[in-house]
Amino acid sequence: MADDLLAAVRGESASLPAVTSAVLVVIDGLGALGLRAHAGHARSLTAGMGKRDTAITVFPSTTAAALTSILTGAWPGEHGLVGYRVLDPARGVLVNQLSGWETDGLDPATWQMSETVFERAAASGHPAFAVGLPVYAHSGFTRATLRGAEFHGAAAAAERVAAAYDLAARAPGSFVYCYLPEVDKAGHKHGIASAEWVAALEDVDAALARPVPAGVGVLVTSDHGMVDVPAERQVILEQDHLDGIRHLGGEPRMVHAYLEEDADADAVMLRWRGDLEGLADVATRDEVVRSGLLGPSVSPTAAARVGDLVAVARGNRAIYDGTAADQRGRAMVGQHGGLTAEERQVPLLRLGALRR
Incomplete structure (x- = not known):
């Protein structure tokens, strides 16, 4: 364009x-x-x-x-900004790719590729x-x-x-x-x-x-x-939904879930697909990369920033971490990120x- x-x-x-x-x-x-x-x-x-x-x-x-x-x-799979908040694999911390460049220690000259x-x-x-x-x-x-x-x-x-x-x-x-x-x-x-x-x-x-x-x-x-997204369409994840999850990134319409190192990835994936059935579509990192949604070619650097699991909310729903200390984000009405x-x-x- x-x-x-x-x-x-x-x-x-x-x-x-x-x-x-x-x-x-x-x-x-x-x-x-x-x-x-x-x-x-x-x-x-x-x-x-x-x-x-x-x-x-x-x-x-x-x-x-x-x-x-x-x-x-x-494509996002090339420039590397694959969401709102994603994992920095080198440090194991979530970073905000819109407003957190300074506070989260991102180098504008290299992080955007x-x-x-x-x-x-x-x-x-x-x-x-x-x-x-x-x-x-x-x-x-x-x-x-x-x-x-x-x-x-x-x-x-x-x-x-x-x-x-x-x-x-x-x-x-x-x-x-x-x-x-x-x-x-x-x-x-x-x-x-x-x-x-x-x-x-x-x-x-x-x-x-x-x-x-x-x-x-x-x-x-x-x-x-x-x-x-009205309040009654919010999907709230409580602790039993989050077992094996170390970080939740992305945003409420498109969540990146990063697993604990010792988590059983297949078991967590099956649980999430069951918990979110009819509410969101859940895919693994490999499935997202192979789907072409992030572009025809996804660099290894960009792929490493994608969640082990990705959950895309259906309809006008949004997914929230109910265990988070800060719940102010749930007041947001207009949302995006999905399909x-x-x-x-x-x-x-x-x-x-x-x-x-």
Whole structure:
């Protein structure tokens, strides 16, 4: 996706028309089904949106994995960010791949293993920029996924879009990335059926209603969609479910379970499949790797970060560790990470010089 957009700047894309500069806008958390269901609140985005204006995001459908795939063109099995929280095999501890780079001791230069589109753009003589919230300017995730880009911060969604368009217009031949997290934040806290989520969608839609500079092509997409998980759909794992489990990683819609060294792996797998029958699909690490869900090729480094068992919640359920001291995460309404169409189908919209 991003590389095809960069190819359009060079006039070499097989699917996109040539443009003078390109802007990739990622609206975090906006699924295609959710967008269509609320089309009346997003008239700019949905104007002319057809059935083919969608794409399928990667698995797991979570920001750390999917956003990295968008910005590198690599599958999670290649870039190595295979979930929200995963095991660092070298140290035997869970690490947060979205917000824990500094606190959990991750090296942005090596933990994320793939070259970014910004590095490829810069190497071929194209200016590369990223526009996001100022607080993200120096984060570890930014340094891992935006390598090669010159970062510009702006507080409001409209300011970020304006800055991205201005950079594209002032630097012909440039590739610009614009990140809009407002919809995702509202969805997690209030759910996609909430007034707050609709207000965030309207704000982003208004930001993208501004005219695109002449010759600039804009591609609008998302890293994932969401489902609302009501309290009665939560699956709570108590101690008898967790025997033989050392760590639970991933996130509630897609759990990585890492076994104790002396655990009977087959016995734990059978117990989990029995305990979660009808609630989640449980697979071993080898089964996940062979399935191709993480991509056609999974590096040994990435595979080692995958749980011994992986449980993917069905429908709109979510799985929680009932023995954990901190249960605040159970207040989260909108969630993602799984395999439903609501989570994996995302919009792929063309604006400006790319408009059909």
